[in-house]
Amino acid sequence: MKTLITNYLNTFKGLSTEVWWLSLITLINRAGTMVIPFLSLYLRESLNFSYNQVGWVMSAFGIGSVIGSWMGGKLTDKIGYYKVMVFSLISTGLLFIALQFLTTFKSFCFGIFLVMLVADSFRPAMFVALSAYSKPENKTRSVTLIRLAINLGFSAGPAIGGLIITTLSYGGLFWVDGITCIAATWVLINVLNPKKTKTLDDVKTNNPKSAYADKAFLIFLLAMVLFGIVFLQYFSTMPLYYKDIHKLSELDIGIILGMNGFLIFVFEMPLIKWLENSTFTKTGLMLFGAILTGLSFLILNFTSWSGILIIGMLLMTFGEMIAFPFSNAFAMDRAKKGNQGEYMALYSIAFSVSHIFGHNAGMRLIDQLGFDNTWYIITLLAALCVFLIFILSRYLNAKKKLKQI
Incomplete structure (x- = not known):
């Protein structure tokens, strides 16, 4: 111990x-x-x-x-x-x-x-x-x-x-x-206070590029909007699914949601430390995190066994733990090429947009189509997010090869 x-x-x-x-x-x-x-x-x-x-x-x-x-x-x-x-x-x-x-x-x-x-x-x-x-x-x-x-x-x-x-x-x-x-x-x-601290990484850029002209970053942002919409269902529509379909009490719902925060607190830093030292790329890890999160919804339609809810929460939590830190790190890396505030603002806005549309869209879907069909649609959005990250990875690799020629 x-x-x-x-x-x-x-x-x-x-x-x-x-x-x-x-x-x-x-x-x-x-x-x-x-x-x-x-x-x-x-x-x-x-x-x-x-x-x-x-x-x-x-x-x-x-x-x-x-x-x-x-x-x-x-x-x-x-x-x-x-x-x-x-x-x-x-x-x-x-x-x-x-x-x-x-x-x-x-x-x-x-x-x-x-x-x-x-x-x-x-x-x-x-x-x-x-x-x-x-x-x-x-x-x-x-x-x-x-x-x-x-x-x-x-x-x-x-x-x-x-x-x-x-x-x-x-x-x-x-x-x-x-x-x-x-x-x-x-x-x-x-x-x-800047007078009392020292920076460890230069934040000045001599010829800053606009984030709006960074094609790779724009693809990334669209993927993050989709990931945010998918992820936010766990804090709006999912508790209703626990209550209405699986008949869980408020205490049971609180325990399952609380498990998310507990697992992040215990496992996220060791997991990120290990992944940082691995050969995986940031885009590859974001892609894997999005796959895990999408699967957490898809498996819910396979069985009426309530234990599947815990498995779903585990998949989502580890997907979140992998996708969010490396997406944030990716955004900070891209920001070195231009106006850092502009880049990080757009990254923040991507999740604000997810908040505006994610909760409302999820509620409307379960009201009109039911939970099962909603989870299929959310899984489809996760798949689209995975596809965009894959396109992003291919685009970055192609640009890297061009520079080497």
Whole structure:
């Protein structure tokens, strides 16, 4: 057991102090976004919004996320990642506190749009900072550490949020959300000030290329949108499948979903460390991760045995653990060729687009076609994602051969 623990801890070695601080800031920030899981409940119970109005609020949420990611990328390229992160965190904190005072439908739509516009400008800047503070050979593991922080934050946030609602009120959520963002800003200013830190990878590009002219990157982004739509079904339509078809209780559903976070926490870093030292390419690993995720849906139609749900969750989790870190590392590698903020903004936007369409499309499909047919369609989308990654791999290999001639 001691050897196992030592080997596990060794997978975290070699990461810079700045990456660890960035992970702590991300953990504080993500744990603080506890309003989000309870947003629909708050809108229904406290503000008495209709389901249609709640839907429009969530659309405003998604649109704000897309524009915020794009804006964050532009600002990062113009003024630098540090200033963008500081502005985003402290402004998000103040806006979260103010959001509780908006009680009409139109004002709340505008408010949540503004919050996400500012909040998600943080993501491209954070990715560029992560690239700057990571040695080239450690970038994928640095991304994995950030993912661990995000997963821990999302796990702790709803639990703390439920406690706050019970002991205080929904209003308490907005205050705590705001204060945690401001606290993350304080940590950022004190530990990641450019005057006190050193970068390990140059983020300057003499002749930057536009991400919009990078054909390989555009193929990659389309594949990531599809992967995001497929992946997000596990957090929207899949719980309904567990409940309505397999008659699982809320506790059983929570355990299966919780297994995802636990497996990521225990296995992702050792798995990524091993894969980094292998001969597999990033595109090959992304392709394999997409295959595993697609299979997790396909197998559900083979049997009515409820144990298949656990097998499906295992396939999806390992698919996620492989696809996300290496896709992120791929995006950071491509970003070295051009405007890093623009590249990382588009990468973030790909998943924001998945959020806008994925949940709604999944719900409509199960309503009109049923679960079995929905899983076939989702599997087909995963297959299309795999095909695009395969095309991407062939395209990159062809360009590499041309350079060698």
